[in-house]
Amino acid sequence: MLKADIALSDLSLNAEWIDGSIxxxxxxITPYPHSMLEMLLVRTEGQWFVIVRERHASVPLGSIAASRDVDADEFKRLYQESLLWPLDYVMIEVARAGSRIRVRAGVFGSVPVYCRARNDQVTVSWDFGDFTTSPLAIDTEIASHQLALHTFYSARQLCVGVTLLTERASFSVEPGKANYQYPAPVQQTVSSPLPKGRDALAMFSELLHRVVSARPIAADRVSLELSGGKDSATVACAMTAIHGRMSSKGILLDGDVRRPQIQRRQSITSRLGLFDHTVEMAAFPPSLDLQRRPGQSRGLNREYYLEACSALWDSVRAEGRDLLFTGIGGDELFPAYVDETQIKNGKESGSQEQEEASRYAMQLLTPRALSAAHTLRSFDAPDSPVTATALLAHACRGPDLLRHGLWPVNPLSDPNLIAFCHQLPREYRQGREVMRQYLHARLGSEVFPRGYTKETFAQVLPEQISRHAQTIALQLRDCALADLGLVDQRAALTLLDTVAVTRGQVPTAALASFLWLERCVRQVS
Structure with a gap:
């Protein structure tokens, strides 16, 4: 949401607006320039703060930036209002006495920022590439956990000294000292009975429509990501119910899922009156090139389908739209709790493929990396109002969307909607029943029948890896992760051969994670 380069020695000086920056x-301090964001600078005697935040529908559209000089009481009021802002934000606080600053994040994590403090200088940016002007050291413990396919959301990142500002966290710096503070964990949600006389579908619809109306939306500035699945279709139904006809975009896949995906998209777009545009995955296959390319964006989170997504996002901008609504977060809306999980042969249903992929991944690791991967993690962020996997998806896609001039909105990741859905009785969470009812009411029961063929990217990478296996093998003659002592180079080539021959999705999961991390390490070290 913003970028900042701050010298602690400058904090005794007066902050001023100059050419769109403080x-x-x-x-x-420079905000990301977008009509959906506003920036407020508030100054009082001896201290000031600046906040870049999403515009709220209740606040009339005005200038993108504002500045206020206030007394101590008004400063305190505006400060509390900023901390409780109902949408996403990043805030920087400055105390001139002692040359102290603190960076805070809101709860949504739509496009998180990274922070680094070195000597007198503090750097904050949503773009990790801003930290790569000089080589960075790799955190081998983090790399080992990633190679082992462990999913975690953490301030600690792959590169030593570069910290992710996780949701509700703060990063404080003063001369000679830097401190990161996680927020308190949220209380675990449990299934609860519905209020007497209330209907789950009506409550879900009301809350979802309130969420998609939270920002000042003009339909001609918005596009919807529409895959053909339930999550993006739910967002599309809610958006058109509130804002009328609008644009939709999607990536078409090949193989067995192609025909049902096209048919489902056609049903959705025709019934909602969407102006639809698609991009062929086959025309923009994922790149598996491990070498650094000039001008290539560098990030710490994997996005293997960036080529197709970039083509899609370019088409959004070509239409003059700069706001993209997605279905991210839908997978996490309806959890199954421990006492509800089906157990087969002593194992939770659906865990067999994960365990098999983990075995493939562990075969790549050296004893040193295995030892690190088996340590219990002490660095994860605490439980949050937005689920960790959704926050990781935001961190993955957000920076690339901003590079395309688009601001992302992920309604199904809204903490209020998450809290409601997580507390629903089991019969409304199981099989996403309340979402299914919502879609049936707006699209008809035949669009998403039980057991429908889901769209999936699962076969894209196995086919691509098999096609380019020889080139990948040549590039792996020099292996950065092997040089770090984390990966057995011969085991990596063996796994590559396995994927090339079998095109199996499970071994591909382990190989793809390794290839992404290998490319990332080459880019930053």
Whole structure:
């Protein structure tokens, strides 16, 4: 949401607006320029803060930036209002006495920022590439956990010294000292009976429509990501119910899922009156090139389908739209709790493929990496109002969307909607029943029948890896992760051969994670 380069020695100077940024001395804070974001600078005696935040529908559209000089009481009021802002934000607080700053994040994590403090200088940015002007050291413990296919959401990142500002966290810096503080964990949700006389579908619809109306939306500035699945279709139904006809975009896949995906998309777009545009995955296959390319964006989170997504996002911008609504977060809306999980042969249903992929991944690791991967993690962020996997998806896609001039909105990741759905009785969570009812009411029961063929990217990478196996093998003659002592180079080539021959999805999961991390390490070290 913002970028900042701050010298602690400058904090005794007055901060001023200059050409869309806040500047003082050699220091600067620059918001991401987008109509959905606003920036407020509030100053009082001895301290000030700046907040970049999403616009709320209740606040009339005005200028993108505002500045106020206030007394201590008004400063406190505006500060509390900012901390409780109902949408996403990043805030930087400055105390001139002692040259202290603190960076805070809101709860949504739509496009998180990274932070680094070195000597007198603090750097904050949504773009990890801003930290790669010089080589970075790799955190081998983090790399080992990632190679082992462990999913975690953490301030600690792959590169030593670069910290992710997780949701509700704060990063404080003063001369000679930096401190990161996680928020308190949220209380675990449990299934609860519905209020007497209330209907689950009506409550879900009301809350979802309130969520998609939270921002000041103009339909001609918005596009919807529409895969053909339940999550994006749910967002599309809610958006058109509130805002009328709008644009939709999607990636078409090949193989067995293609025909049902096309048919389902056609049913959705025709019944909702969407202006639809699609991109062929076959025309923009994922790149598996491990070498650094000039101008290539560098990030710490994997996105193997960036080529097709970029083509899609380019088409959004070509229509003059700069706001993208997605279905991210839908997978996490309806959890099954421990006492509800089906057990087969002593194992939770659906865990067999994960365990098999983990076995493939562990075969790549050296004893040193295995030892690190088996340590209990002490660095994960606490439980949050937005589920960790959704937050990781935001961190993965958000920076690339901003590079395309698009601001992402993920309604199904809204903490209020998550809290409601997580507390629903089991009969409304199982099989996403309340979402199914919502879609049936708006699209008809035949669009998403029980057991429908789901769209999936699962076969894209196995086919692509098999096609380019020889080139990948040549590039792996020099293996950065092997040089770090984390990966057995021969085991990696053996796994590559396995995927090339079998095109199996399970071994591909382990190989793809390794290839992504290998490319990432080459880019930053």
């Amino acid at each position: 500047t003082w001395g050699k220091s600067r």
